[in-house]
Amino acid sequence: MKHFLKETDFARAELPKLFALARQLKRTRGKRGAPKPLLGQTWALIFSKSSTRTRVSFEVGIHELGGNPLFLNKNDIQLGRGETIEDTAQVLSRFVHGLVVRTYDHAEVERLAAAGSVPVINALTDFLHPCQIFSDAFTMAERWARGTTGQALVDSLRGRKIAFLGDTACNMANSWILGAALFGMKISLAGPKGFAPSAECDALLAREGFDPKTAYNFTTDPLEAVRGADVVYTDVWVSMGKEEETKQRIRLMSPYAVTGKLFAAAKPDALFMHCLPAHAGEEVMPEVLASPRSIIFDEAENRLHMQKAILATLAAKRK
Numbered sequence: 590m591k592h593f594l595k596e597t598d599f600a601r602a603e604l605p606k607l608f609a610l611a612r613q614l615k616r617t618r619g620k621r622g623a624p625k626p627l628l629g630q631t632w633a634l635i636f637s638k639s640s641t642r643t644r645v646s647f648e649v650g651i652h653e654l655g656g657n658p659l660f661l662n663k664n665d666i667q668l669g670r671g672e673t674i675e676d677t678a679q680v681l682s683r684f685v686h687g688l689v690v691r692t693y694d695h696a697e698v699e700r701l702a703a704a705g706s707v708p709v710i711n712a713l714t715d716f717l718h719p720c721q722i723f724s725d726a727f728t729m730a731e732r733w734a735r736g737t738t739g740q741a742l743v744d745s746l747r748g749r750k751i752a753f754l755g756d757t758a759c760n761m762a763n764s765w766i767l768g769a770a771l772f773g774m775k776i777s778l779a780g781p782k783g784f785a786p787s788a789e790c791d792a793l794l795a796r797e798g799f800d801p802k803t804a805y806n807f808t809t810d811p812l813e814a815v816r817g818a819d820v821v822y823t824d825v826w827v828s829m830g831k832e833e834e835t836k837q838r839i840r841l842m843s844p845y846a847v848t849g850k851l852f853a854a855a856k857p858d859a860l861f862m863h864c865l866p867a868h869a870g871e872e873v874m875p876e877v878l879a880s881p882r883s884i885i886f887d888e889a890e891n892r893l894h895m896q897k898a899i900l901a902t903l904a905a906k907r908k
């Protein structure tokens with residue numbers, strides 16, 4: 590059973606086919622004869638946290654692939670009242686063809702995958718957000734690739750540099766570190782002392798065959814990180830579940846706000862990206878969000894196309 594809990598659940602060799610499929614699904618969206626690989630299937634979305642992009646793109650994507658999305662707020666099912674993850678996984682596996690899960694503890698998606706008998710997709714945990722990284726990588730590749738094949742798209746990422754600023758210990762930072770290693774990209778993260786990528790992130794890199802000492806660079810100097818960058822990336826300073834730390838985080842992270850001046854220190858054709866939702870005037874200034882080199886809405890749209898490719902791939906491997 591193939592799951593998508595972390596970036597490396599796709600091997601490098603599988604990426605060209607996946608990217609080609611995302612491109613094809615984007616081009617054929619809404620056209621007659623668009624593929625329906627989920628015909629007759631129901632996929633459950635179990636969410637413990639808020640979501641706009643992930644929820645809507647999965648619900649629309651499953652529907653467009655011929656399937657039926659079933660949205661379940663964790664608190665509306667017995668999981669929210671203490672039924673075990675293992676029993677929930679086994680019961681749902683008797684009804685549905687796949688699970689898309691947004692939760693806090695990353696171990697929960699792993700336990701659902703281990704106990705159930707249907708594919709599980711990680712729709713964000715406190716540790717990783719792989720659907721976002723794959724959609725972002727596809728968005729970059731659309732800008733950079735010389736050709737239109739899946740191989741050309743994937744090859745266009747190799748050697749490019751991402752600067753990740755702000756909360757360098759959050760799920761997006763961890764996921765981009767693993768994603769950069771998988772795609773052969775360089776990543777430099779700049780954030781406050783005490784927000785260096787965790788030992789857990791390093792352990793994951795090592796388990797997946799990458800050397801944590803060379804896979805990324807962490808600095809407290811935002812200028813060092815953006816120098817030579819092809820992409821300047823940021824995320825909210827207060828991730829879901831961290832609301833109690835809001836004041837302290839804003840104080841510590843304010844030197845890492847993506848200002849026009851900081852963005853100008855990256856390559857002249859550098860792109861600005863943000864997984865959204867954004868807080869204009871906090872982690873990024875309005876002029877950067879509105880810049881012609883800001884591709885935040887292409888990035889959001891591509892969640893739909895890349896996730897449809899992921900759903901179709903997992904459904905095909907299930908047979």
Ligand code: CP
Pocket residue numbers: 639640641642643644713721864865866
């Ligand atoms: N980027 C992202 O995952 O957005 P949502 O929280 O709105 O799903």
Ligand code: NVA
Pocket residue numbers: 759760761824825827828829864865866
């Ligand atoms: N780091 C953010 C990402 C939101 C898409 C959070 O976890 O809230």
